[in-house]
Amino acid sequence: MADSNLVDRGLLKTLVPPSALNTENFNELARKAVVEEVPQGRTIFKAGDTDRKSVYLLQGEVDLVMATGQKLPIKSGTEAARHALGNQQPRKHTAVAKTACKITRIDSDLLDILLTWDQMSGIEVGEISVSEEQGGEGGEDDWMTRILQSKAFMQVPAANIQAMFMRIQEHPVKAGDVIIKQGDDGDYYYIIKHGKCKVTRPSKTGQELILASLGDGAAFGEEALLSEAKRNANIVMTTDGVLMRLAKADFNQLLKEPMLNWVTRKQAEEMVQKEGAVWVDVRLDSEHAANGIPGSMNVPLFMLRMKADSLPAGKKYILYCDTGRRSSAGAFLLSERGHQVVCLKGGLNAG
Numbered sequence: 001m002a003d004s005n006l007v008d009r010g011l012l013k014t015l016v017p018p019s020a021l022n023t024e025n026f027n028e029l030a031r032k033a034v035v036e037e038v039p040q041g042r043t044i045f046k047a048g049d050t051d052r053k054s055v056y057l058l059q060g061e062v063d064l065v066m067a068t069g070q071k072l073p074i075k076s077g078t079e080a081a082r083h084a085l086g087n088q089q090p091r092k093h094t095a096v097a098k099t100a101c102k103i104t105r106i107d108s109d110l111l112d113i114l115l116t117w118d119q120m121s122g123i124e125v126g127e128i129s130v131s132e133e134q135g136g137e138g139g140e141d142d143w144m145t146r147i148l149q150s151k152a153f154m155q156v157p158a159a160n161i162q163a164m165f166m167r168i169q170e171h172p173v174k175a176g177d178v179i180i181k182q183g184d185d186g187d188y189y190y191i192i193k194h195g196k197c198k199v200t201r202p203s204k205t206g207q208e209l210i211l212a213s214l215g216d217g218a219a220f221g222e223e224a225l226l227s228e229a230k231r232n233a234n235i236v237m238t239t240d241g242v243l244m245r246l247a248k249a250d251f252n253q254l255l256k257e258p259m260l261n262w263v264t265r266k267q268a269e270e271m272v273q274k275e276g277a278v279w280v281d282v283r284l285d286s287e288h289a290a291n292g293i294p295g296s297m298n299v300p301l302f303m304l305r306m307k308a309d310s311l312p313a314g315k316k317y318i319l320y321c322d323t324g325r326r327s328s329a330g331a332f333l334l335s336e337r338g339h340q341v342v343c344l345k346g347g348l349n350a351g
Helices: 023-030 108-120 123-127 142-148 158-167 222-227 248-259 265-275 285-291 301-310 325-336
Strands: 035-038 043-045 053-059 061-065 071-075 094-097 101-107 169-173 178-180 188-194 197-202 208-214 234-237 241-247 278-281 316-320 340-344
Touching: 023 108, 043 053, 053 108, 061 101, 101 108, 108 301, 108 325, 142 188, 158 241, 158 248, 188 248, 222 248, 241 248, 248 325, 265 278, 265 316, 265 340, 301 325, 316 325, 325 340
Parallel strands: 278 316, 316 340
Antiparallel strands: 035 101, 043 094, 053 101, 061 071, 061 094, 169 241, 178 234, 188 241, 197 208, 197 234
């Protein structure tokens, strides 16, 4: 595809939420954002369509036609045009080119994955610090005791815990071994049985930046498994030791899924009315402002870890995003802290 057919990056940077992506993920999106010319009168999408595309108006005017026949005009360059047109699945409106115009259709799943990768960045650093007091020369099963006493594992059925201990693999390591390499796919969830390692990332100058040091009982690696993201840091052993590792499929089956509960929109609304449950939008504030559920809190995924401890205990929280991907990652994080959390099945795009 010739570069002349791609959306101007300056224009792409004004769109919501692509503008929030970091440089690497923005460039990934920019390589796939193609300009499409639409003649006057042409239908761009129809009510009832499920196309999994986020359609942005780049130039010209479009009418969003409602079921009543009422038309909502959208003009390029306006605040409304920064957001995807009628961005619900199945489509609630029909979009018709009022004038000859230019649009781009971005794969909604790709955009959502890139946003999730962005906002999950740093979880390995934020989630895995363990105090020196917890390390040390404890007994052979101390790592098991610490894991079983964590809030995350308290929510996992006993049968799953038993299965986890049967499937988890002992992995001897040497000082200098690279356990996780930034940019690789997620393959294992790790627990340090004994030993120490460091979390690093390259700085802008190319030098190694040490972000954290980890010891006995620390767990890491879940962020790439939760979000289907690439690894966002390097983890290197600083001593000899032994890691316990759980394969991705086992992590998803035994740990991730038991900690995620899905509800329909109707069930969620009943929870709000009867149980005082609270809607939490984990998308960006600009996305929330555009089509957030009325009365919902907005805590973007990348802020959720910092805000988690300030959320009132005893409340039930219903997390949502466009597809369910970001909200499921957020639900796992809140569940680790003992909060009662459910996710809106299919997100807002489920209709």
